[in-house]
Amino acid sequence: MATPIELLQNEVKAELGDSVTIIVLGASGDLAKKKTYPALFGLFRNGFLPKNTHIVGYARTGMSHQDYLERITQYIKPGDNNEHKSKIEEFKKITSYVSGLYDKDEAWQGLDNAVKKSENDRKIPSGNKHRIFYMALPPSIFIPVAKGVKKNVYGHEGVNRLIVEKPFGMDSESSNHLAHELGQLFKEDEIYRIDHYLGKEMVKNVMNMRFANIFFSNVWDRNYIDNVQITFKEPFGTEGRGGYFDDFGIIRDVMQNHLLQVLSLIAMERPISTDAEAIRDEKVKVLKCISPISLDDALLGQYVAANGKPGYLEDETLKNKESRTPTFAALACHINNERWEGVPFILKAGKALNEAKVEVRIQFRHVPGNLYGGSARNELVMRIQPKEAVYMKFNNKQPGLSYQTIQTDLDLSYHKRYTELSIPDAYESLILDVLRNDHSNFVRDDELEAAWKIFTPLLHKIDGKNKKSAEGKDSGDDLKITTYAYGSRGPAELDEFVKSHGYDRTNAHYSWPHQSVAALSNKL
Template identity: 70%
Template sequence: MEHEEYINRVTQFIKLRKNEEEEDRKKLEEFKKITNYISGQYDQDASYQTLREYIEKCENERGVKDGQRNRVFYMALPPSVFIPVAQGLKRNVYTTEGSVRLIVEKPFGKDTDSSNHLAHELGKLFKENEIYRIDHYLGKEMVKNIMNLRFANVLFGHAWNRTYIDNVQITFKEPFGTEGRGGYFDEFGIIRDVIQNHLLQVLTLVAMERPISTDAEAIRDEKVKVLKCIEPIRIENTLLGQYVGDGDKPGYKDDESLKDKDSLTPTFAAVACFINNERWEGVPFILKAGKALNEAKVEVRLQFHRVAGNLFGSSARNELVIRIQPNEAVYMKFNNKQPGLSYQTITTDLDLSYHERYTDLAIPDAYESLILDVLRNDHSNFVRDDELERAWKIFTPLLHKIDNRESDVEIKHYRYGSRGPKELDDFVKKFGYHRENANYEWPRQNVNPASNKL
């Protein structure tokens, strides 16, 4: 690319704030002036040496002193070149005159063996505290809020266990399909693309024990302990699906970039896993993710047990919902007497919607937050090597079954724009979730008592 083409490419999606456009335009122009593009080949030392010379020239022009020549390398690249690029950087651009930080974008391998190989090769080149395996879900506002909800509130802290919670669902829904990315997606599938990383990371935060401090390693230690308590996913605890066309919406196999027109790669998956420890024994954690569904949504839903000896037998279970996106929110579904002369019990909610409560506060993009963490040398929201290994061990046997098209692997079809396979409701019900009062609305009385005299 030419320099101008590069600048246009990296700035075209930068949004200017309302009422701050003029100030933001000035900042954007300043950003462009210090943003540069050096072309080179992944596997040629000469390219990295050109990069090093350019970096040193910039450092000298800016008067950067020895000991402060800090460098961050961000590898958002095809996984096949992670290792050669890391080797080229270490041989030619690594510095001992400041800190070095290497950001690695997923996927971190395709299974346990490939992930361990990547970790081993990177470990030979960079120290673990120099490596930042980035999962952008850990930078999302509501994911980072899970620890505050759990450990800063007595109410939630005491109810956060198998005594009160019947099941947990972590859901990821996209309203669009692969849209020309079928060739890439077919190599990974929805489990590798979303569940093994994003949703499993959210699960560890929901399920982990209280860390001894907010130090990065203390938090990551507890996340690893949770993963060690989860056995590999069994095929009978899995529902797999692939979307088909609906009207003018094409099916997965209609994607022109897809090479294997007989592909059995799942575009939808629901898996149930169990954490075998004192807090969570017997509580199913249901992880669901899919493309070409009916809406865009990511949420955590904790459904509580029914009230024992309930006076109001038809009342629904309580649910605590953490909506990660869109429109960040935390709300509790609870039962209440319908106002007025009726004694009917209705379901309503205690609702903290961020766009209503925090109107003057801007929520940063996940990557914005995580890159700032890198600059601060904070590993709290990044994946450690042993954490990654344990995560892959949970899913690798299932993934190999799917890859090998074993006889007990069944792919259900679902329509583009639907909620997923029709078997989904029975699947979650099997693990204890009851979709009660799914379409409840705020109550509206027919008569205003104040306007009517006896």
Template identity: 70%
Template sequence: MTHEEYLDRVTHYIKLEREDDQALLTKFKTLLHYQAGSYDQDEAYQSLDKFIKENAESTMSPGQRNRVFYMALPPSVFVPVARGLRRNAYATDGVNRIVVEKPFGKDLASSTALAKDLAQLFAEKEIFRIDHYLGKEMVKNMMTVRFANIFFSHIWNRMYIDNVQITFKEPFGTEGRGGYFDEFGIIRDVMQNHLLQILSLIAMERPISTDAEAIRDEKVKVLKCIPTIDVRDTLLGQYTRNGDKPGYLEDTTLTNKDSLTPTFAALVLWIQNERWEGVPFILKAGKALDAAKVEVRIQFRHVAGNLYKNAARNELVIRVQPDEAVYMKFNNKLPGLSYQTSQTDLDLTYGNRYVDLSIPDAYESLLLDVLRNDHSNFVRDDELDAAWRIFTPLLHKIDQHDADIKIATYKYGSRGPDALDGFVKHYGYDRSHAHYDWPVQSVLPKTD
């Protein structure tokens, strides 16, 4: 690329929302530089090192010459690039940090090998494995909701919670990325990383502090309590044509037209510890579904000896995207002369409550964390091992087309496979009051 082409590429999607944003963008461009080079040549990294010293560090004092290397690259070149950077462009009079984008391997063995190779080049404290879901506002809010509210801390266990669902929906299919997606599938793409990270924040014990390592210690502990996923606790699917919307196998970039790669998965994880024994954590994710949504739905048990037989279960819902919100579904007497029970909610929708606050993009938040040297929202090496251990046996069965693996179909734009409602019901989810309307109070008749 030319320098101008580079500037256009990196600033093309920056949103200008205020009057002075254009001036700020122009100023920002003066800070950007482009240096071309090959991944596998020491000379390229030596040129990069020289360029940084002459253009960025020449006015800095020793000890201030800190470098962040962000590797938004194919996994196949993670190690060669890290090796080239460590050998030729490693700061000698400042700190070094290296940011690695997922996927962090394809299974436990490949992830462990990658971690081992990186560990020979950079210290663990220098490595930031970025999962952008940990930068999302509502994911970062989960610890506050759990540990800063006493009424949640006492009911956050198997005595009161019946089941937990973590749902990820995309309303579009692979759309020309089938060749790439087929190598990973929906489980590797979003469940082993994004959704499992959310689960760990919901299920972990209270850390001794908000220190990054204290938080990550507790996440690792809870992940180690989860056994590998049983095939009997899975529902896998692949979307098919619906009208003018093509099915997954019709993607022109997909070479394997007999692919059994799931584009939808519902998986049940069990946490074998005192707090969560017997509570199913249902992870659901899919492409070409009926909506765009990521949410956590915690459904509580029925009230024991309930006087009101038709009362719905309480639910705490944390909507990660779109339109961030936290709301509690609860039962209330219908206003007026009736004693009918009505389901309603205590609603904290961010767009209504925090009208003058801007929520940063997840990457904005995480990049700032890198600069601050805050590892709280990044994945540690042992955490990655614990996560892959849970999923690897199931992934290998899918890859090998094991006879136990069944792939259902669902139409593009639907809620998923037809068996989905029965699947979640089997694990205790009560959907009888899933949809409700705000009651409208009747008015007195007019008199003459």
């Protein structure tokens, strides 16, 4: 019987045979060196790349082959054995670099000639000259690069796949424009819109938990669940990226994509199969049921100096010193369907907070006619990072002579339970999905359109007020941006906000014992 690894290798072979050329566009950038190339090396080391693979880096930066190799390997985790070092040397032999502009046909043709030469040198037969294009680029040049690729480098003797990094636009209009332009150049099944959160182990586990366990599937609705919180916390501020961040804000940067993807997996109906399109159909359906978020369902904040750290407005790269761009947001989403009517989904995300954490917290309703009236609600928590875990808070008798009810946990901490297994990086997992031609964990065009409709009205209100403040005009009082101290839990109003949407912290004195960063349950 084939092992799980062999099954995946067979799927790649069935799709691509023994050969593929991977072209990394923007190969000199931070994303490529920090994420793309380490992920490609991980796939190479574990035998997931076809035997006859070549990786071509392309960017405007002029550099020697040796400089290129040093750049793309500097973030590969060092190994302490000769086998690892030998693998890195082998990896270097299957990659090369071409320098060229993004807006000149002659430059793209130079890249195409380099790819053709590599294909000929590797003796790849016609029909097997597969090309995968990874756009590790800023969104401002997605369209011209896609046009250059399609006109000059698109392969006609094999399959073509285009990986596009977020952000996918700034609002509904810009996103639809990008989708239209890409759709004119590539077929939808050739496009892989990558949101790396969909490659994270615990996010990929949501469907297994929901649909492979009868006790979850039977309580997964408004009759048993009171509220759902999806939390993203970073312990650092913009710190030199204020100019970039001010154009996007925390909602575009994290919530419209990462957190909404998690929400759709938590809330969608059971798909008819595990086929990629069946899964994405259900995600689109549930997103279409979510009302656009209003200011009444939003708590917006911006961090200020504290604990020796500068505030957001003190970032030297920030041009608009009157900026009203949120660095923290708590938003309540309402899903208008039979399963979830009346259950708020609270998305929370912020920078410069007290810890690094991403998790889903599902709080169940109180037990009807509870004999032990003072007992806390049950909660199911899925920790996405750091240190993946699933745990269930439930009520139990205090051991010993006491009859007091206490809260305890059923705990699955991955780093304790799965000591023999290594969890791959999200990018590694998603690039493998591209090789396997599995679209399950990528964003479809209609899914993207439905997602932007939820956030665009709120974003336009924030953008309008921010523009007025930058021009020195009165920005109005209808957009309240509260402040919070660098290193805190967030705005002081947060507790009241989540309480107003149903979250009950009464008698919640339990702390998860295996939590690695800070006491967990009572610090949300």
